[in-house]
Amino acid sequence: MGLIASALLDLLDGGDDALAMGLMGVAAIAVAAALLKTRRLNHHPRTGQSLTILLLVWVTAIGIGTAVYLVTGTFSGRGFWSAFSDSLFESASGFTTTGMTALPVVEEASRGVLAFRAISNWLGGLGGLTVAVAVLPFLTGTHSLSSDPDRTHGALRSIAPSSRRAMRNILAIYGGFSALLVVAYAATGIGVFNAFAYGLSTASTGGFATNTNSLWGENNAGAEWVAIFGMFVAGTNLAVLWWGIRGAANSVWKSQELRLYVFATTIGVVVTSIAVAANDGALISRQAVFAVASTISTTGLRAHDWEAWHPGATTLLFVFMAIGSMSGSAGGGFRWLRIRTLLAFIRRDLLSRLYPKSVLVVKIDGRPIAESVVQQLVGYLVLYAGFVLAGAYAVALFEDGFRRALIAALSAVSTTGALVGVPSAEQLRVGERAVLVPLMIAGRLAILPVVVSAIRLLDRIAARTRSTLAGRGYTETVPGGRRA
Amino acid sequence: MHIIVVGAGEVGSYVADRLSREGHDVAVIDVDEARLQQVAQDLDVLTVAGSGTHPATLRQAGLERCDLVVAATSDDEVNLVTSMIAKQGGVESTIVRIEAPELMSDEAEEVLKASGADLVIDPDSETAKKVLDILEYPGASEVASMLRGEVVVIGARLSDDAPLAGMRLSEVAARYEPEWQFLVGAITRGDETIIPRGDQMLEAHDLLRVVCRRSARREIVELLGLARDIPKRIILLGGGRTAFMLADKLSARGAEVVLIERNPGRARFLAERLDHVLVLQGEITDVSLLIEARIEQAGAVVALTGEDHANVLACLYAKMSGAQETVAVTHNLQYLKLLDEIGIDSAISPRTASANGVLQFVRGVAQVQTFLTGDAEVLEFEVADGSVADGATVAELNLPKEALIGAIVRDGKAQIARGRSSLRKHDHLVLFAMPQAVDEAARLFA
Numbered sequence: 001m002g003l004i005a006s007a008l009l010d011l012l013d014g015g016d017d018a019l020a021m022g023l024m025g026v027a028a029i030a031v032a033a034a035l036l037k038t039r040r041l042n043h044h045p046r047t048g049q050s051l052t053i054l055l056l057v058w059v060t061a062i063g064i065g066t067a068v069y070l071v072t073g074t075f076s077g078r079g080f081w082s083a084f085s086d087s088l089f090e091s092a093s094g095f096t097t098t099g100m101t102a103l104p105v106v107e108e109a110s111r112g113v114l115a116f117r118a119i120s121n122w123l124g125g126l127g128g129l130t131v132a133v134a135v136l137p138f139l140t141g142t143h144s145l146s147s148d149p150d151r152t153h154g155a156l157r158s159i160a161p162s163s164r165r166a167m168r169n170i171l172a173i174y175g176g177f178s179a180l181l182v183v184a185y186a187a188t189g190i191g192v193f194n195a196f197a198y199g200l201s202t203a204s205t206g207g208f209a210t211n212t213n214s215l216w217g218e219n220n221a222g223a224e225w226v227a228i229f230g231m232f233v234a235g236t237n238l239a240v241l242w243w244g245i246r247g248a249a250n251s252v253w254k255s256q257e258l259r260l261y262v263f264a265t266t267i268g269v270v271v272t273s274i275a276v277a278a279n280d281g282a283l284i285s286r287q288a289v290f291a292v293a294s295t296i297s298t299t300g301l302r303a304h305d306w307e308a309w310h311p312g313a314t315t316l317l318f319v320f321m322a323i324g325s326m327s328g329s330a331g332g333g334f335r336w337l338r339i340r341t342l343l344a345f346i347r348r349d350l351l352s353r354l355y356p357k358s359v360l361v362v363k364i365d366g367r368p369i370a371e372s373v374v375q376q377l378v379g380y381l382v383l384y385a386g387f388v389l390a391g392a393y394a395v396a397l398f399e400d401g402f403r404r405a406l407i408a409a410l411s412a413v414s415t416t417g418a419l420v421g422v423p424s425a426e427q428l429r430v431g432e433r434a435v436l437v438p439l440m441i442a443g444r445l446a447i448l449p450v451v452v453s454a455i456r457l458l459d460r461i462a463a464r465t466r467s468t469l470a471g472r473g474y475t476e477t478v479p480g481g482r483r484a
Numbered sequence: 485m486h487i488i489v490v491g492a493g494e495v496g497s498y499v500a501d502r503l504s505r506e507g508h509d510v511a512v513i514d515v516d517e518a519r520l521q522q523v524a525q526d527l528d529v530l531t532v533a534g535s536g537t538h539p540a541t542l543r544q545a546g547l548e549r550c551d552l553v554v555a556a557t558s559d560d561e562v563n564l565v566t567s568m569i570a571k572q573g574g575v576e577s578t579i580v581r582i583e584a585p586e587l588m589s590d591e592a593e594e595v596l597k598a599s600g601a602d603l604v605i606d607p608d609s610e611t612a613k614k615v616l617d618i619l620e621y622p623g624a625s626e627v628a629s630m631l632r633g634e635v636v637v638i639g640a641r642l643s644d645d646a647p648l649a650g651m652r653l654s655e656v657a658a659r660y661e662p663e664w665q666f667l668v669g670a671i672t673r674g675d676e677t678i679i680p681r682g683d684q685m686l687e688a689h690d691l692l693r694v695v696c697r698r699s700a701r702r703e704i705v706e707l708l709g710l711a712r713d714i715p716k717r718i719i720l721l722g723g724g725r726t727a728f729m730l731a732d733k734l735s736a737r738g739a740e741v742v743l744i745e746r747n748p749g750r751a752r753f754l755a756e757r758l759d760h761v762l763v764l765q766g767e768i769t770d771v772s773l774l775i776e777a778r779i780e781q782a783g784a785v786v787a788l789t790g791e792d793h794a795n796v797l798a799c800l801y802a803k804m805s806g807a808q809e810t811v812a813v814t815h816n817l818q819y820l821k822l823l824d825e826i827g828i829d830s831a832i833s834p835r836t837a838s839a840n841g842v843l844q845f846v847r848g849v850a851q852v853q854t855f856l857t858g859d860a861e862v863l864e865f866e867v868a869d870g871s872v873a874d875g876a877t878v879a880e881l882n883l884p885k886e887a888l889i890g891a892i893v894r895d896g897k898a899q900i901a902r903g904r905s906s907l908r909k910h911d912h913l914v915l916f917a918m919p920q921a922v923d924e925a926a927r928l929f930a
Contacts, residue, residue, distance in 0.1 A: 351762075357773055359748070359763045361755040368756040 024068050048456055051449035054131065058095060058441055061127075065091025065120055074113050075102065085430050092437040094120030096444035097128060097330065099207025099300045099417035100436075102428075106212045111193060117208045118197040122178065125204025125330035128444060129170050129238060132328045173241055174330070178203035181230045188222030198223070198301075202230035205331040207300035207417050214302035224286055224303050228293045235297030235325035236261065237337075256365055257337040261296070261326050264336070268292035268316055275313030288313075295320040298331040300417035318407065321416045322388070332415035332443050334384050338377055340364060345374050383447050387439060388413050394435040408432065412439035413447075485846065488513060488545045488575075490536030490566050491557030492523045494815055495581060495607050498835035499554055499842050502854070504528050506919060508846070511545035514557075536566035539573065547573045554842055556581045556605075564599040571600035579603040579842055583725065603845050610837030611788075612729040615811055618830050619718065619734075619784055621701065622809050623710025625691070625830040628853040630864055630914050634898040635891045637669070637695050637862050637914070638704060639855060641824075644688045646709025654682040665700035666707075667900050669693045669890045669916035670860035677858030679888045679916055691857060695890035695914055697898050715783025715809055716740060721768040721798050722789035723747070723754050726813070726834070730786065735760045742777045744768050746789075768798045774805070784809040792816050799828045820857060847922070862890070862916055865929045869909040872928045879903035886918035887925040 069075060069087035076083055086102040093100045094117050101117075103109055109117075182199030186192050194210050201208040211217030215227055233241070240258050243251040252258065272288035287304040294301050295317045306314050324333010344362045351360055362369045391409030392402065399405045408428075411417055428436070442450040485508045489500040492514035504510040504527055511530040514520050520531045534541030536555060553570040555563035560582050567578040580601035586592060588606070596604065617627035626639030642649050648656060653668060660666075671680050672691040678684075686692070696704045718734055720727045723745030731754070735741045741761045745751040751765040766773040768789060779785060785802035787795035792814050799810040811830045812823060823831045836854055843852045843861075851864035867873045873881060878889050878901050889901040893912040899905065901913070917925055 355762065355764060355776055357764045357766050357776055359745075359751040359755040359765050361752065363756070363759065366759060 024064070024071055028064055048452050052453040052456060054445060054449045055441070055453045058127065058445065061095045061120075061123065062088070062091045062437075062441070065095060065116075068116060069113070072110070072113055074109055081430075085433055089428075089433045089437060090117070091120065092440050093417065094206065094208060095124040095127070096415050096440040097121055097124040097204050097206040097298075097332065098412060098415045098440045098443070099201065099209075100411070101208065102433075103212075106210060114197055114210050115193075118200040118206075118210075121204045121206025121208050122200040123204075124206060124444065125234075126170070126174060128204075128330045128332070129174060129328075130167070131445060133166055133170060133238070169242060170238060173238055173245065174203065177233065177241075181226065184226045184230070185223055188220055188226055190218050190220050190223045194218070198227065199230075202227055202299060202301065203234055203330070205231065205234045205297050205299040205325065205329070205415070207294075209301060216303045221286065224290055227299075227301055227303070228286075228289050231293040231297040231299045231301065232265065234299065235293075235329050235331045237326040237328040239328055240326070254365060257326050257340050260340050261336050264320065264323075265292055265296055268296065268320055271316050272309065272313040275310040278310060279308060291317055292320065295416060296323075296325065297329075298324045298333050298414050298416040300411070318410065321414050322410055324414050324416070332413075334381070334414075337364070338380065341369060341373065342377055342381070344369070345377070380447070383451065384413070387442055387447060391435055391439045395432050398429045398431045398435075408436065409439060412436045413443040415440060415443045485509065485551045486546055486549050487511070487552045487554065487846075488542065488547070488550050488570070489529075489554045489556060490514075490563070491555065491581075492516065492519045492531075493556070493558060494835045495605075495838050496554070496556040497523050497527070498833075499556060499839050500529050501527050502839050502843060503846065506843075506846075506922075509546075511550075513541055513545050535562070537562055537569065539569055542566075542569060542573060547575065550575050552577045552579065552846065554579045556838075558583070560584050560587055564595065564601075567599040567601045577602045577845070579605060579845060581605050581607065581838065583608060603841065605838045605841045607834040607838040608725040609729055610841070611726045611813065611832055611834045612733070614832050614837050615726070615730055615786055615788075615813075616733060618811055618832070619715060619786075619809070621705060622712040622714060622784070623705055623708070623829070625824075626693070626855055628862060630695070630851060630853070630862065631891065631893045631898060631912050634698060634893050634896070635695055635914055636698055636701055637693055637853060637890070638701070638708075639691065639693045640705075640708045640710055642686060642688050642690045642692055643709035646688065647707050648686050649688040649709070651686055652682070653680055653684045653686065656686070657682065664900055664902070666694050666696035666704045667888075667890050669695050669862065669888055669914075670858065672858040672860070677860045677918070679860065679886050679918065679921075693855070693860065693862065693916065695862075695900065695916075697891075697900065712808060713783065717742070717778075717781055717783050719744070719777055719779060719782045719785045719802070719807075721785065721787040721795070722813075723750050723763070724788060724790070727786075727788045728754060728758070730788075731758050731761045742782075744773060744777060767794075769794050769801075771801065774798065774801060779807055780805040782807040784811065786811040786813075788813045790815070792819055796823065796826075796828065800826060803827055824857075847926075859919055860916060861919060861922065862914060863922065865913045865915055865926065867907050867909050867911045867913065867929050871909070871930055873907045874909045876907055877903065878905045878907065881907075881928055883928065884917075884921040884924045886921035888916045890914040890916055 066087045069090055070083060075086035089102045099121065178199055181203050182195050185195035185198050190198070197210045198215070209215060215224060237255065237257060240252055240255050269289050269292050272291055273285045276285040276288045290303045291306055298321065306317060322334060323339055324335055325331025327335045327337035341362070341364055344364065348360045348362050352358060388409050391413060392406040395408050396402050396405035399408070487503055487508050488511045489496050490513045492512050496512065500510050500512050500523065511532060512520065512523050513532045513534060513536050515533070515535050517533050520533055523529065524531045530545065532541055532545040536542065536557065547570065553566065553575050555566040555578065557563055563580045563582065567580045570578050578601050580599060582588060582604050583606060587595060617629065618624060621627045621638055624638045624640045628637040630637055657664060668680055670693040671678055671684065673687065692708065694704055694708070717740045720731055720741065720743045723743055727743060731741050731743050735758065742764065743754060743761055744764045744766060745754060746767055748765050751763050755763040764773060764777055768787065779802050782802060785799060785807045787798045789795055795812045795814065796819065799812045803810050810828045811832060812828050814820065814823065814831045814833055817833060820831055840852050840854055843854065853862040883889070891914040892899055892901050892905060892907065894908065913929070915925060
């Protein structure tokens with residue numbers, strides 16, 4: 001559908017890509033319809049299965065996107081493999097809401113392609129929200145969106161969101177918010193098409209721009225303020241927004257994660273403002289607010305050159321990039337709820353040393369958190385850091401320095417996409433891209449689905465190898481007996 | 485009035501005692517025969533062994549001529565069913581004791597309605613309210629809010645260095661005119677309680693009940709020689725229902741609350757449900773635990789377990805360690821004198837807290853406050869149109885010797901009563917009285 005919409009936009013603009021995109025769109029819909037008709041999905045797949053299916057959904061979307069860029073010839077001129085690598089990177093960057101672009105000059109792309117990029121961001125954001133609500137409700141705080149919280153917990157077993165109502169609410173809020181942003185951008189005079197593209201890539205925390213210099217290139221203060229508002233809101237928990245819409249202001253401010261998010265943003269704004277003031281002498285700095293909103297929401301829209309700022313400010317922005325947005329939002333990163341919970345457990349640990357006979361229960365928003373959550377949290381922290389560090393190591397094999405490699409890996413895992421201090425994405429080598437694409441997908445899917453799928457795949461390979469070996473007459477000794 | 489009290493426990497037997505002493509015809513029902521025997525020995529009441537949920541037992545206790553049934557067992561369901569049966573048997577009014585918060589919610593309104601209960605009493609929440617009042621007036625041993633909070637009755641022992649010690653009441657009046665903002669309504673000296681007149685001398689260690697305007701409460705506390713800071717760090721010993729309610733309210737007010745509970749399961753339950761409260765698990769008499777709770781820094785220590793001995797011991801240790809204020813919940817009223825002697829600041833009994841509600845209902849007055857020490861009561865009356873009091877001054881009223889008007893509230897404004905104060909219809913009064921004078925005084929306002 002997105003493809004057909006992009007094709008129509010291209011047609012309106014008199015572009016050459018309309019036919020190719022339209023045909024691709026029709027083909028994609030046909031394939032999807034055929035799949036739905038012939039292969040009904042098991043409605044209650046096991047956890048591992050559903051995580052793998054989730055991964056496959058993203059891989060398929062990225063595959064279709066890659067084909068679109070190839071068919072439209074967006075990256076032509078440097079041979080097929082180069083075009084393929086660029087297309088894959090652009091597609092993955094779009095659907096994972098990372099927003100790094102392989103386009104050397106964005107303005108040269110057709111409107112159809114630019115629209116498709118924005119739509120891929122938007123779909124990626126919607127997918128991210130669905131993952132947060134349906135697949136990883138653990139610590140996402142989105143239960144209250146569904147009428148039946150218990151079932152949302154059980155949603156881990158099902159690939160489809162267990163509550164249709166929750167899905168409807170997500171669509172209503174996300175769609176409404178995107179439309180609001182499009183209108184707001186249009187009102188700043190950046191043009192209707194740009195407003196559409198920025199609206200979608202802001203609401204989704206994607207960060208694709210229609211200008212090589214990102215929003216900076218538009219040179220429009222109003223648009224930057226709209227982006228600041230849009231990015232900050234896009235990084236907040238959907239459930240919190242839902243309470244806000246329904247007028248439950250009390251519940252909104254009771255969210256400890258929101259308070260931490262607002263507190264961190266404020267600190268960030270103060271610190272970066274000081275850094276900017278030291279450079280430019282400006283007291284109240286739009287640049288500072290923009291940079292904080294862009295990193296903390298993991299959107300990655302660029303408005304200014306942060307590289308010139310004091311390292312105290314840029315380092316803080318990287319920390320924000322790593323922690324990212326609130327849980328249950330379209331953004332990525334480690335998320336503030338996990339930080340809040342980790343802090344609560346650390347405080348509990350310290351208190352228990354002061355009061356050895358105390359009975360201390362960790363609570364978030366007044367609800368007790370089970371002890372098993374600590375293990376999950378620590379596990380996730382290790383996985384997250386592991387992905388970033390391993391990614392940085394792999395990127396460093398192709399890069400000039402570890403700092404750049406670390407930023408690139410962090411930017412991919414957190415799905416931020418803003419590359420400060422590293423060469424722009426189009427200059428990344430093929431090897432680096434091969435590392436960054438899986439990192440982006442892992443980051444978008446909150447890592448677990450990728451790890452679980454990898455383990456399942458390895459298991460299957462091992463089993464097949466065993467059976468092959470057994471077929472050749474080898475046997476394996478297992479504790480407690482012999483197995484063929 | 486013929487009144488049936490179901491349940492001869494702490495609350496039931498105390499209510500039966502108060503009612504029988506006021507001349508009501510009281511029958512007490514309980515399943516526990518040993519407990520009944522004790523009641524029969526101590527009180528002038530009829531006792532019937534059996535369950536209040538059995539119509540036959542209720543009939544045996546005189547259901548046909550009964551005006552009021554007080555269902556005061558510790559079992560909510562028994563109390564509700566008793567009320568239902570009593571109403572079906574034609575009893576005009578029933579009072580039901582309820583503990584489960586679920587039954588107090590709006591959802592349970594229908595259940596209470598079906599039981600026909602005219603009044604619901606909850607000893608635990610009444611006790612919690614009393615403790616909260618006392619913590620607001622550190623140094624006072626008793627506090628009661630009257631006339632919708634416009635005036636406060638403070639019970640406190642006069643300290644040696646109190647400005648009022650050694651003065652006659654008439655001198656007190658002269659010295660504090662014209663801003664006379666308080667009035668001594670009752671004095672307990674030794675075992676005797678009197679309603680004082682102007683020539684009465686105040687002595688150190690007298691237990692005074694003083695009525696004052698709410699706005700003047702701090703000055704009064706100073707005059708009584710009791711001024712202390714409102715406690716910030718509060719340690720609650722025991723984790724029952726009362727403690728739960730207290731911890732919740734105190735932490736919401738911003739106090740630093742530490743709670744000690746013996747039962748590990750209950751301690752966890754409390755830790756899960758109470759925000760900003762530090763829960764420690766262990767015995768309240770375990771000194772090392774009290775040290776861990778930093779009892780010496782406590783602004784107030786409130787002991788609320790079901791065991792009087794433990795409550796007293798822990799409070800004593802707290803006082804010795806330097807805790808500012810100690811409050812002990814006592815179930816056995818015989819300890820009261822001892823508590824006072826050993827320096828525990830206040831004692832609260834769950835039984836009096838709920839008995840006040842019952843007495844209020846029986847007498848049909850707006851409010852009744854009884855105290856643990858001494859018989860004096862404080863009551864709230866409204867001056868009826870065309871009553872003796874309507875249009876008279878306080879001096880002209882000819883009140884019985886054992887009664888005294890403490891304060892008058894007219895159009896929402898409180899004033900302390902004096903001889904020349906005039907009374908008008910719809911005025912609300914605070915009256916100090918000994919039980920035997922209540923009826924006679926009440927007639928003047930009716």
